[in-house]
Amino acid sequence: MRFAVLTGLYVGIVCTAQVTANKIVEIPWIHTAVPGGTYLIGIALATVELAHHTAPTRREGWLRAQVMIAMGFVGSGLLAGYVEIVVHSTPAFPGQPFDAALGSTWKIVAGSLAAFAVSESLDNAIGAWMRGRVPDWGRVIGTNLVSAPLDSVVFIAIAFGAGRLDLVEGQFEAKMLATVLIGLPLVYLIRRFLEEPR
Numbered sequence: 001m002r003f004a005v006l007t008g009l010y011v012g013i014v015c016t017a018q019v020t021a022n023k024i025v026e027i028p029w030i031h032t033a034v035p036g037g038t039y040l041i042g043i044a045l046a047t048v049e050l051a052h053h054t055a056p057t058r059r060e061g062w063l064r065a066q067v068m069i070a071m072g073f074v075g076s077g078l079l080a081g082y083v084e085i086v087v088h089s090t091p092a093f094p095g096q097p098f099d100a101a102l103g104s105t106w107k108i109v110a111g112s113l114a115a116f117a118v119s120e121s122l123d124n125a126i127g128a129w130m131r132g133r134v135p136d137w138g139r140v141i142g143t144n145l146v147s148a149p150l151d152s153v154v155f156i157a158i159a160f161g162a163g164r165l166d167l168v169e170g171q172f173e174a175k176m177l178a179t180v181l182i183g184l185p186l187v188y189l190i191r192r193f194l195e196e197p198r
Helices: 002-020 038-054 058-087 098-102 105-130 136-159 167-194
Strands: 024-026 033-035
Touching: 002 038, 002 058, 002 105, 033 167, 038 058, 038 105, 038 136, 038 167, 058 105, 105 136, 136 167
Parallel strands: none
Antiparallel strands: 024 033
16 A cells, blocks of 8 residues: 555656656756756656665565556656647637647657656666665665666657757756755655565
């Protein structure tokens, strides 16, 4: 049950990130441009680390985290498919802003799915190995230092095109900021409710 709730939270975070990535925003303090969903991906990467604490062994924790990542993959695909159906449906009233606002969501989801396949699986593998060997703060930050830049490059190249790779640096900074300020406290707050007895 705890794992199911965590998986639902993860899928919700990932799908929300993809919808909000349609708008390019400015990071406060450092004034760098990033897709609006960037902060949530830093939190999603940290959430993967929580899945490791829902199982008694390192291998079972890795497997559960992979299942969670797969559910995010499926949820993202369903989101993209449904948005495309709505975009291509005949509008009842002219001038609705939906198509302009969310019409490119499929590219964002395609970028996210490719990034998932690479970065979140790598994040999970490193996190599983680090479980019990490295404190939670080191594991969350360490895995994100590896997976966040990879996620950023793959996502930006597919979702916005190779000509927008200038967004990668800001994405990495925003993901790490979200990891430290939100993801890490979230891991410490939720971990004790997820951990299975050994």
